[in-house]
Amino acid sequence: MRAFLFPGQGSQAVGMGAALAEASQAARDTFAEVDEALGQNLFRLMREGPEEELKLTENAQPAIMANSLAVFAALTKEGGVDFAKAANFVAGHSLGEYSALAAAGSFDLPTTAKLLKLRGQAMQRAVPVGQGAMAALLGADLELARRIAEAAARGEVCTVANDNDPTQVVLSGHKGAIDRVVEIAKEMGAKRAIPLPVSAPFHCPLMQPAAEAMRDALSYVMVGDPVVPVFANVTAQPESDPDTIRNLLVEQVTGMVRWRESVANMGEAGVEEFVELGGKVLGTMVKRILPDVKVTSVVSIEDLEALAKEIA
Template identity: 40%
Template sequence: MNSNMKTAFLYAGQGSQHKGMGEDLYRDFDEFKNVFDKTDLPFDLKKMCFEDPEEKLSKTKYTQPCMVAFAAGITAILNKNGVKPDYLAGLSLGEYSALQASGVWDAETAIKLAAFRGNAMTKAAEGVEAGMSAVMGLSRDELQKCVDEAQSEGVVSICNDNCPGQIVIGGEKKAVDKAAELAKENGAKRCMPLNVSGPFHTKFMSPAGEELKEYFKDIKFNDEQIPVVFNVTGSERSSEETVPELLEKQVQSGVKMTQTIEYLLDNGVRRFVEIGPGKALTGFVKRTAKEKQVEDIECITLETSESIKDYLEKIRSRRT
């Protein structure tokens, strides 16, 4: 590992959760265990993550606090070992974990915020026959034309610009299906329907944005101690912007992940540490770096006890 290489921690979003996540970390690391043991939720966090007995982990209102607790546990392990990045970012829900890692909130507050957000998004999705689809092989401008044309069938918009050649559209199912059909006609390599419970990052989530706006009034927001690159803008926060405003917009606006990764690359980041579960963000980084012809990148994924022990050992050997 090159000790002079700038590092970014990237926090995974909803969709990569799975039964058993964190069980080995809870067993092997006191810092992780402490986060889980101190978390007070209306359900058993350990049982939900480790066993998922009623198969509820994939439901938004459970997924979100579980994912943020998992991420906060890993952040606590890294902090204990003196491992800090130069930049932080996260995909959608992962942005809450990035802000927690930056010191904006403690772990307990971040997890409670995620639980509130998950509930608000679940309520906002009620009564909408929603669809989301990942479109491969079209540029954003090309796909936008298909989306505009499909508006005749209902509401559809670009909701995740993940990386060059992979963009997610979402909204009302009829309109999403029409946009996907048009995308294929216009050269898309593939359109993959996603199994989601709501039209996330579309205007249907504006009631969730309003709920968050009210909820944030009673939450203390500290200044970021490490720069965070935000989903809504694909850059750091300007002096005119506030974290609550950006998060209120985030839940109902498209996620600019491509622009986020480009910003990090342009600012000299070459080591990307994905804090999982999953490896989706690593794939996005590699695709974006390839498109920008940046070759000297290093990608690391931290999800298991073994991967974290290996990473910490490499850092220790680099420091000696």
């Protein structure tokens, strides 16, 4: 069995998608369709930068999705891969869940781009710059991360945002609390805590205004039945019901990304091969969770052609 994975924020880089677009008409069409939907030359920003502008949440989120779905389009339209037959499950990390849902046919591409642009803007607006922060705990499991978060909170918000793999958990909340996390993490048993270069504290209760914005936006959107089940971030379970998917996307804004559990549960369901489209971050996490599975990262046209030859 095979699962396709779609990366989240942090996978953006100036130059992303440029070589793929040169080699693939389907990729070029994807980037053009996203640009048209947003009324923005996002692909030029992806190709040329500046990096500071690309890193802005409202740009990074649709850009990462566009890159993943350009790979997906080239694989399915030009590589001859029948996605419904090739995939048993899909999953995406945070914003990547939208990419996964688009690949599975629950959203069309313009809708996905607009939702992620709005999501990025709403997340940025939810907490004034400088008031929130995030830190990655290395050498810490979920239980230790929760103890560190509780000790650092001191009346402020400090919660687990991402349970990524057995050795990496991300905390999110008020800046003061996250500063305390960095101070106390080592003495509490973590290898170290690294402040993350993010502009807002994602996946914590401070994001509630953004969750309400997404609830409103998603209420107007048609959610189709996915052609394969989508493992949801907040349940770590396969979901296929459109109304459930809609509600879980709202919960996801403030909820913990249960990535470690999602991957482990896919493994228990029989998945032996994981294919990451448009990035190389999730594959590393997968190998820490399930060391014996096959992991393939598809970024370049060469990666894509090799995979298409294998599974088409």
